[in-house]
Amino acid sequence: MAGPSKTPYYVTTPIYYVNDVPHIGHAYTTLACDALARFMRLDGHPVKFLTGTDEHGQKVAKSAGAADMDPQAFTDKVSQNFRALAEAWQITNDDFIRTTEARHVRSCQAIWRKLVENGDLYLGSYGGWYAVDDEAFYGENELSEESASGKKIAPSGATVEWVEEPSYFFRLSAWQERLLELYERNPGFILPESRRNEVLSFVRGGLKDLSVSRTTFDWGVPVPDDPEHVMYVWLDALTNYITAAGYPEEGSEDFTTFWPASLHMVGKDILRFHAVYWPAFLMSAGVAPPKRVFAHGWWTSEGQKISKRLGNVIDPMEIVERYGLDQVRYFLLREVPFGNDGDFSHKAMVGRMNNDLANDFGNLAQRVLSMINKNCGAALPEPGPRTPADEALLGAAQGLLAGLREDYGGQQFHAALIRTWELVGAANRYVDEQAPWALRKSDPARMATVLYLLAECIRHLAIVTQPVMPTACGKILDQLGVPADRRDFAALAEPLAPGTALPKPEGVFPRYVEEAAAEAS
Ligand code: ME8
Numbered sequence: 001m002a003g004p005s006k007t008p009y010y011v012t013t014p015i016y017y018v019n020d021v022p023h024i025g026h027a028y029t030t031l032a033c034d035a036l037a038r039f040m041r042l043d044g045h046p047v048k049f050l051t052g053t054d055e056h057g058q059k060v061a062k063s064a065g066a067a068d069m070d071p072q073a074f075t076d077k078v079s080q081n082f083r084a085l086a087e088a089w090q091i092t093n094d095d096f097i098r099t100t101e102a103r104h105v106r107s108c109q110a111i112w113r114k115l116v117e118n119g120d121l122y123l124g125s126y127g128g129w130y131a132v133d134d135e136a137f138y139g140e141n142e143l144s145e146e147s148a149s150g151k152k153i154a155p156s157g158a159t160v161e162w163v164e165e166p167s168y169f170f171r172l173s174a175w176q177e178r179l180l181e182l183y184e185r186n187p188g189f190i191l192p193e194s195r196r197n198e199v200l201s202f203v204r205g206g207l208k209d210l211s212v213s214r215t216t217f218d219w220g221v222p223v224p225d226d227p228e229h230v231m232y233v234w235l236d237a238l239t240n241y242i243t244a245a246g247y248p249e250e251g252s253e254d255f256t257t258f259w260p261a262s263l264h265m266v267g268k269d270i271l272r273f274h275a276v277y278w279p280a281f282l283m284s285a286g287v288a289p290p291k292r293v294f295a296h297g298w299w300t301s302e303g304q305k306i307s308k309r310l311g312n313v314i315d316p317m318e319i320v321e322r323y324g325l326d327q328v329r330y331f332l333l334r335e336v337p338f339g340n341d342g343d344f345s346h347k348a349m350v351g352r353m354n355n356d357l358a359n360d361f362g363n364l365a366q367r368v369l370s371m372i373n374k375n376c377g378a379a380l381p382e383p384g385p386r387t388p389a390d391e392a393l394l395g396a397a398q399g400l401l402a403g404l405r406e407d408y409g410g411q412q413f414h415a416a417l418i419r420t421w422e423l424v425g426a427a428n429r430y431v432d433e434q435a436p437w438a439l440r441k442s443d444p445a446r447m448a449t450v451l452y453l454l455a456e457c458i459r460h461l462a463i464v465t466q467p468v469m470p471t472a473c474g475k476i477l478d479q480l481g482v483p484a485d486r487r488d489f490a491a492l493a494e495p496l497a498p499g500t501a502l503p504k505p506e507g508v509f510p511r512y513v514e515e516a517a518a519e520a521s
Pocket residue numbers: 013014015016017018024025026028029054237238239266267268269270297298299300306
């Protein structure tokens with residue numbers, strides 16, 4: 001019987017600038033969204049998961065120029081790197097948007113017209129500081145001066161230049177109260193809490209009108225009825241989230257199902273664009289703001305800020321090759337309380353890989369499956385009556401999902417994994433206490449019960465950990481004889497069928513051995 005239909009879930013990554021190859025930051029945001037999308041799908045929600053590339057603006061035009069390429073040809077090429085990253089990381093996005101696509105240009109021009117209709121756009125002239133690297137305007141009071149060169153520097157570290165040109169302005173100043181009301185009414189609109197407070201004080205400090213068009217270059221969406229101007233790349237970029245839901249067809253099935261988005265996942269550096277400018281643009285256009293913007297932290301590498309200058313950029317393709325995809329996915333989501341900054345170090349990565357994965361989860365699965373293989377005729381044993389210890393383990397397995405729903409609902413991936421590994425620990429202790437190997441001769445019926453319950457517990461663990469480690473969990477479920485269509489959360493309630501023949505078990509979480517790695521390279 002089909003249950004009541006569940007809330008649709010629409011999750012988005014930022015769209016990435018195509019000025020460069022993907023780095024760990026891109027992979028991280030996309031991975032977090034992927035884990036969420038997979039979780040929600042397994043939990044029966046209709047899901048839409050969007051990622052893509054941000055292809056207009058001065059920064060991209062400059063990179064195309066440096067590569068001596070036409071911007072369209074350049075973006076066609078570099079955008080592919082982001083598709084390749086998504087593939088290599090087994091990202092399950094449902095759509096990949098490029099801001100140079102016709103559907104998006106149309107959507108940008110439609111939202112522009114709405115802003116005009118609402119009286120929120122006016123023509124003026126901009127004179128001020130602009131950082132091409134951030135594609136952002138800065139006030140004099142936000143800048144510092146680099147002592148050696150005398151150059152003015154934005155808080156992000158980007159160099160700013162003075163620009164003076166005719167520009168359309170968005171009447172952001174008029175939206176201050178309505179934005180504050182939005183934050184007030186929806187305490188979960190900006191997460192984490194500390195970031196929310198930063199945005200609140202920024203908005204309370206007063207908002208200036210925002211320059212939203214440029215005239216000194218043409219790599220952008222032409223402003224309707226004034227083609228001398230191209231739209232400011234951030235207005236263009238943010239609009240991607242509604243384009244992919246079918247805007248301007250606000251009555252379309254996709255739009256009515258998936259908008260407002262459940263979550264825009266972003267890095268902390270681009271929170272202001274998403275939590276201040278974007279809801280103001282949307283409200284002005286008469287479109288509901290998204291339900292949540294979550295700003296995650298930044299990774300350092302071996303304790304140092306990641307920068308091209310330091311040559312310590314982490315290549316997401318390279319680390320996956322080195323440690324394995326599931327291992328890297330697990331590490332990134334487990335290592336850091338989601339929202340905080342974190343450090344990627346070889347030592348920490350290997351520690352997680354060998355301890356949490358190989359020793360804890362891997363060993364649990366391997367020893368239970370091997371005992372079943374050797375002692376139960378390679379078929380799932382028939383369980384008998386349960387003891388209180390059995391009930392406790394089974395109860396913990398069956399109770400896991402409720403906690404995970406809360407963790408994932410609040411984007412607390414690390415908490416979800418900690419909670420899951422508590423069960424891994426409990427199962428390993430249960431193996432030691434019950435010592436099924438010692439029951440083989442003395443009490444084979446009891447051994448059967450113990451091994452069956454452990455297999456059932458591993459089934460729960462593998463099903464709920466699929467969002468983070470899809471391949472390894474899939475292999476464990478294969479080894480438990482769980483059919484492919486019995487791996488969603490609804491199937492948690494369908495216990496393993498005793499008597500099912502099982503394939504020969506194989507370890508799924510290899511240890512990282514330094515010597516072997518050194519020899520191999
Ligand atoms: O900002 N650790 O694109 P982008 C974690 N096009 N995350 C990091 C990071 C690090 N060391 N370095 C960067 C843009 N990031 C715009 C978005 S959306 C409408 C437009 C994150 O290619 C950073 O926080 O610069 C941001 O979320 C993303 O990677 C970089 O995106």
